[in-house]
Amino acid sequence: MARLVVLGGGVSGHTAATFAAKWLGSAHEVVVVTPNAKWNWIPSNIWVGVGQMSKEEVTFDLAPVYAKAGITYKQAKALSLNPEGNETSDKPFVTVEFTETGKAGTTENIEYDYIINATGPKLNFGATPGLGEGSNLGEFTVSVCTADHAVHAAEELEKCIQTMKKGERQKFLIGTGHGMCTCQGAAFEYIFNIEHELNKAGVRDMADIKWISNESFLGDFGVGGLHMKTMGYAVSSKIFAESLFTERGVDWIIGAHVNKVEKGKAHYELLDGSYGEEEFDFSMLIPPFAGVGLKAYAKDGSDITATVFAPNGFMKVDANYAAGAYENWKATDWPKTYQNPTYSNMFACGIAFAPPHPISKPMSSPNGTPINPTPPRTGMPSGIIGKAVAHSICDKILKGENAPLHEASMAHMGAACVASAGKGLFNGTAAAMTIYPVVPDFDKYPGTGRDTDYTFGEIGLAGHWIKHILHHLFIWKAKLKAGWTLIPE
Amino acid sequence: MAGKKEEANIKAYSQNFTTMTPGPFAKKMRTCVLFQIIRFIIINLKMLVVVSKSH
Numbered sequence A: 001m002a003r004l005v006v007l008g009g010g011v012s013g014h015t016a017a018t019f020a021a022k023w024l025g026s027a028h029e030v031v032v033v034t035p036n037a038k039w040n041w042i043p044s045n046i047w048v049g050v051g052q053m054s055k056e057e058v059t060f061d062l063a064p065v066y067a068k069a070g071i072t073y074k075q076a077k078a079l080s081l082n083p084e085g086n087e088t089s090d091k092p093f094v095t096v097e098f099t100e101t102g103k104a105g106t107t108e109n110i111e112y113d114y115i116i117n118a119t120g121p122k123l124n125f126g127a128t129p130g131l132g133e134g135s136n137l138g139e140f141t142v143s144v145c146t147a148d149h150a151v152h153a154a155e156e157l158e159k160c161i162q163t164m165k166k167g168e169r170q171k172f173l174i175g176t177g178h179g180m181c182t183c184q185g186a187a188f189e190y191i192f193n194i195e196h197e198l199n200k201a202g203v204r205d206m207a208d209i210k211w212i213s214n215e216s217f218l219g220d221f222g223v224g225g226l227h228m229k230t231m232g233y234a235v236s237s238k239i240f241a242e243s244l245f246t247e248r249g250v251d252w253i254i255g256a257h258v259n260k261v262e263k264g265k266a267h268y269e270l271l272d273g274s275y276g277e278e279e280f281d282f283s284m285l286i287p288p289f290a291g292v293g294l295k296a297y298a299k300d301g302s303d304i305t306a307t308v309f310a311p312n313g314f315m316k317v318d319a320n321y322a323a324g325a326y327e328n329w330k331a332t333d334w335p336k337t338y339q340n341p342t343y344s345n346m347f348a349c350g351i352a353f354a355p356p357h358p359i360s361k362p363m364s365s366p367n368g369t370p371i372n373p374t375p376p377r378t379g380m381p382s383g384i385i386g387k388a389v390a391h392s393i394c395d396k397i398l399k400g401e402n403a404p405l406h407e408a409s410m411a412h413m414g415a416a417c418v419a420s421a422g423k424g425l426f427n428g429t430a431a432a433m434t435i436y437p438v439v440p441d442f443d444k445y446p447g448t449g450r451d452t453d454y455t456f457g458e459i460g461l462a463g464h465w466i467k468h469i470l471h472h473l474f475i476w477k478a479k480l481k482a483g484w485t486l487i488p489e
Numbered sequence B: 001m002a003g004k005k006e007e008a009n010i011k012a013y014s015q016n017f018t019t020m021t022p023g024p025f026a027k028k029m030r031t032c033v034l035f036q037i038i039r040f041i042i043i044n045l046k047m048l049v050v051v052s053k054s055h
């Protein structure tokens, strides 16, 4: 009997674990180690953050789902890996610390035959003074990265709406809280949901809404921008985004590294080296992401963290980490199998794998401060990669150690992104975008780097309906309800 | 005021002066249920192709 341990029960890990359990059956064991008792459909946190959905609508209890799937569930967080075992045993193991009430703080070593690291990001609020401490959100801004954060954001938003109703103007500042952030798409969606809600509440004219981000141009989205087929043109996402911001009366600051946050004020440095500050009454700034800080030890107990993990804490996989300057970047730099190069029974998927380099052009201010988006690993790629990795491991278990690995390169993979504004079926709209491939391949698609037949974007009710459907479909799938395997990642 | 409402947010000499802005027809189509049902089918089909090319 082989044991697969999956670290992290988020989008990627949950997909990997549930498919592995289905494919392996009861002859082998799948263990999920994840610190939260609930699964969260993170994209819908945006609607929670404007008070249009409750936390309960975007989360559900993991224990009954894992019981149904025959998965061993440990409500715990992984601390360290011993891929060679220790002095008393050759068997690899992971050390976990329980988070569930009653067992909190106790540790256990779980032996494994295969392991998947799907621990997602550490929300590194602490990287910007005033934004928070470590992975904890500070007191001056709000966040929509977790369902609890989003509930708090909605409460703060409601306070601002009440203040505006009393006749006092309010300033909203939404975007990224550091020069090396990713996830601009989430902030983009949130700013337009706020704008929509303020309109609905009849206080839009009392609000100054501003975007601040580390993108060098509006519409970069961490993928170096994209060209979308519209009206017979391949239109840059810069035009698309600037048009939307203008239409909705939202101003923007770009190329910004937020370097300090105080009560009601964000300080920033721009790509041209100048400094500025922006006042706010309400601010949602996405934190930079890092790996969750897992350690790795060799058999003799020596620290091999730097062998297994990149300096940013994400796990090294089969990527080309030596591509160098952006002129040398190739689509083939991106990982295909997500296997760790040192330990072949170790894989990483979703946000937890270390990308070879950014997708956006690297930039820094004359003061030497790097200001450019880091590459996103959004929901669809995270799910697809999770499934491919699970497939590889199941094949190794069922067909033998030499079974070929499955591939899921982000340079051969698309992503669909629907940024909604509003939740009502007939009064909301959404910018629906697909991008293919996520990582541009300038050899295969000279010019834009992408297939413009499948890279498109448009605004309308249709995208909004898709967003609604995706919400219900993905929660249905994650709960392993009838036909879940038919719903694509 | 003779100007068009939908162009009013563009500000002279500002960073948004260079962008495009939708006119009333483009805006109307975004919420025209019949047109959006057609777009819904097309976008879904395109997304399904992207999904199938990605697996």
Ligand SMILES: Cc1cc2nc3c(=O)[nH]c(=O)nc-3n(C[C@H](O)[C@H](O)[C@H](O)COP(=O)(O)OP(=O)(O)OC[C@H]3O[C@@H](n4cnc5c(N)ncnc54)[C@H](O)[C@@H]3O)c2cc1C
Pocket: A007, A008, A009, A010, A011, A012, A013, A033, A034, A035, A036, A042, A043, A044, A045, A046, A076, A077, A078, A079, A118, A119, A120, A121, A144, A145, A146, A183, A186, A292, A349, A350, A351, A352, A377, A378, A379, A380, A382, A416, A417, A418
């Ligand atoms: C507000 C917001 C909106 C978004 N909207 C969209 C969208 O519309 N479309 C889209 O495609 N993507 C969207 N994304 C991105 C999407 O949520 C991520 O791409 C996806 O969640 C990544 O999956 P993951 O499994 O890598 O990480 P996660 O889903 O974050 O899962 C990581 C899991 O690991 C657990 N974990 C953490 N530390 C440990 C540890 N030490 N040991 C064990 N487990 C651990 C965590 O608790 C979590 O359960 C959005 C993100 C945000 C923040």
